[in-house]
Amino acid sequence: MSMLPIARPTLGEAEADAAREAILSGWVTQGPNVEAFERAFAQMVGARHAVAVANCTAALHMALVALGVGPGDEVILPSHSFIATANSVRYTGATPVFVDIEEGGYNLDVAEVERAIGPRTRALLPVHQMGFPFDPRIFELGSARGIPVVEDAACAIGSEVQAGAAFELIGRPLGAVACFSFHPRKVITTGDGGMLTTNDPALDAQFRLLRQHGMSMNDLARHRSATVVFESYPIVGYNYRMTDIQAAVGRVQLSRLPGFLERRRTLADRYARGLARIPGLEAPPVPAYSRPNFQSYPVRVGGAYPLERDALMEALLARGISTRRGVMNAHQEPPYTGAARPLPRSEAGRDRVVLLPLFPDMSDADADQVLEALADPGRAR
Ligand SMILES: *Cc1c(COP(=O)(O)O)cnc(C)c1O
Numbered sequence: 523m524s525m526l527p528i529a530r531p532t533l534g535e536a537e538a539d540a541a542r543e544a545i546l547s548g549w550v551t552q553g554p555n556v557e558a559f560e561r562a563f564a565q566m567v568g569a570r571h572a573v574a575v576a577n578c579t580a581a582l583h584m585a586l587v588a589l590g591v592g593p594g595d596e597v598i599l600p601s602h603s604f605i606a607t608a609n610s611v612r613y614t615g616a617t618p619v620f621v622d623i624e625e626g627g628y629n630l631d632v633a634e635v636e637r638a639i640g641p642r643t644r645a646l647l648p649v650h651q652m653g654f655p656f657d658p659r660i661f662e663l664g665s666a667r668g669i670p671v672v673e674d675a676a677c678a679i680g681s682e683v684q685a686g687a688a689f690e691l692i693g694r695p696l697g698a699v700a701c702f703s704f705h706p707r708k709v710i711t712t713g714d715g716g717m718l719t720t721n722d723p724a725l726d727a728q729f730r731l732l733r734q735h736g737m738s739m740n741d742l743a744r745h746r747s748a749t750v751v752f753e754s755y756p757i758v759g760y761n762y763r764m765t766d767i768q769a770a771v772g773r774v775q776l777s778r779l780p781g782f783l784e785r786r787r788t789l790a791d792r793y794a795r796g797l798a799r800i801p802g803l804e805a806p807p808v809p810a811y812s813r814p815n816f817q818s819y820p821v822r823v824g825g826a827y828p829l830e831r832d833a834l835m836e837a838l839l840a841r842g843i844s845t846r847r848g849v850m851n852a853h854q855e856p857p858y859t860g861a862a863r864p865l866p867r868s869e870a871g872r873d874r875v876v877l878l879p880l881f882p883d884m885s886d887a888d889a890d891q892v893l894e895a896l897a898d899p900g901r902a903r
Contacts, residue, residue, distance in 0.1 A: 526843045526888055529818075530881045531706040532782060537771045544770035552734070553742050555769035560717070562776055567679075567693030569700075569719035571726035574769060575733050578676040578703030578716040580762035582610035585672045585699040585718060586645060588728040591616045595644035599674075600630050601853040602868035603649045607674050608852035616644065620853050622865040627807050628820060628849065629656040631867075636663055646671045650678035650692055651849060652877075653709065653817035654806065658683050661696045671697025676716075677817035678702070679709050680783045684811040693719045704768075709782055709817050710775035712768035733762040783815055785882040789889050790816040793878065796893035802827025803896060819880040820848060821896075829899050831874050837899040838876075843892055848875030 544555055556574045564572035575581050591597060593615035599607055601620035611618040621634045628651040635646065646664050648656045650673065664671040675681075675692050679702055682689040693700045702708075704715030718729050734740055736759030744751055764772075797805040804822035808814060823831040835845050851868045852858045878892055 524842060526879050526884070526891070527881075528844050528846050528877060528879050529707055530883060531711045532778070532882045533711070533771075533775075536774045536778075540770040540774045541767050544767045547766075549766050551765050552740065552763040552769075553766045555766040555773065556764055557742065559764075559769040559772045559776070562773060563693075563717055564719060566776060566779075567691045567695075567700075567719055569694055570721045571719065571723065571729075573718045573720075573726060573729040573733065574764040574772075575716045575718065575729075575762045576764055577705065577714045578674075578701050579606040579610055580733070580760070581701035581703075581716040581718045582607065582647070582672065582674060583613045584729055584732045584760070584762060585701055586610060586614045586616070586647075587732060588725050589645055589670050589672070589698060591644045594642065596640065596642040597645045597647050598635055598638050598643060599647035600649055600651070600868065601851045601858070601865050602628065602849055602871050603651060603674065603852065604676070605850065605852050605855060606676075607647065607649055608858055611647065612857070617642075618852070618858070619643070620858075620863070620865060620868075622867045623651075623871060624657075625867060626804070626822070627809075628652060628654055628871060630660065632657050632659045632663065635660060639663075639667055639669065643667075643669055645669060646697075647674060649674040649676070650681060652806075652820060653677045653679075653681045653815040654808070655681050655683040655692060655812040655814065657809070658685065658696065658811055664697060670699075673697050673700040675700045676703035676705075677708055678815065680779055680815040682813040689813060695719050695721070698722065699725060704772060704775070709786070709815055710772065710779055712764070712772040712775065715764050715768050715772060731757055732759045735759045735761060782882045786816040786880060789880055789884060789886075790814075790819060792886060792889045793819055793821075793880070793893065796890070797821065797896070800827075800893075800897050816880060819878045820875045821878055822875050824874075831876055834896075834899055835876055838892070838895055840900075841891075841895045843879060843895055845879070846877040848872045848877065 595616040704712040
């Protein structure tokens with residue numbers, strides 16, 4: 523029996539050729555391909571600046587450092603996220619303040635965020651979870667209270683959010699900084715990789731220093747210089763660079779993004795129509811302010827469904843369909859249990875949700891097979 527995986531990156535000859543060309547060029551770390559990838563990315567999302575880095579965790583860490591977040595500060599974020607979101611706050615020595623998600627949804631509850639703001643709040647770190655844009659009122663709240671917003675947009679490339687009358691791609695950005703991931707589980711991939719976008723030239727300059735050991739001049743600038751130049755190291759930075767091999771692959775992936783998005787949205791629509799006919803299963807809500815990219819497809823398993831969530835996952839696996847549980851919660855993992863307040867909606871988001879397979883190379887027949895298995899899972903509870 524062939525298994526239907528939960529996700530599979532779409533990589534082909536064009537990406538392989540790009541990597542080969544980068545390798546044979548002799549320039550393999552941060553260089554001309556990184557520069558070109560940044561330019562294309564900034565232009566695509568409509569940001570003034572884009573800075574490529576090793577991964578999104580590094581991007582989140584650098585964003586907080588550049589905003590001056592440190593020991594004694596608090597950062598407001600969801601617990602209901604991949605653990606990297608919380609870890610990026612811990613790296614700075616600041617305290618993560620976890621806030622619950624919306625009823626029935628997967629993103630921060632705006633009223634709860636407002637209630638959590640205190641005198642030590644130094645940044646808001648909302649997540650566009652699974653590519654579903656968070657409530658844009660969080661941007662208004664940040665500006666009203668003078669607190670910068672860092673968007674964890676790890677999964678959200680290509681998602682759109684309403685800004686005034688128009689829809690904007692995530693990453694313009696509407697807050698101070700947006701951070702993206704190119705891990706293979708996301709919508710485009712470079713193996714590992716990340717990107718920060720900002721409209722603030724001072725932050726952009728800070729990111730360029732921080733990602734490369736605090737070095738005042740990058741290798742490419744030195745290489746291109748006609749005169750002898752010496753770099754300096756004004757701050758303690760990190761080695762968070764992206765390689766040119768990764769960036770070469772990223773440039774090809776970015777050019778294929780419109781096709782990936784169209785296919786993901788078509789499959790999500792097929793799922794939503796099928797799920798509407800199955801009592802007890804709830805498709806993800808899509809608020810009027812959002813156009814998600816469907817990086818993942820979460821389904822809530824309600825009391826009216828014949829199986830519990832775990833039994834449903836087993837029934838699907840027995841039919842060759844792999845699934846995952848809902849998004850984890852940092853406050854339920856050892857490094858963060860000390861600070862734990864109960865977050866009931868986050869806990870339900872992990873324990874009553876199943877993620878279905880969704881990736882561009884999946885066929886309509888694959889999606890229909892999943893829907894048939896959901897409609898008739900076998901054993902009753
Ligand atoms: C994947 C993910 C990250 C981490 O991204 P990496 O590129 O793997 O470091 C951070 N936040 C969220 C919400 C994610 O889904």
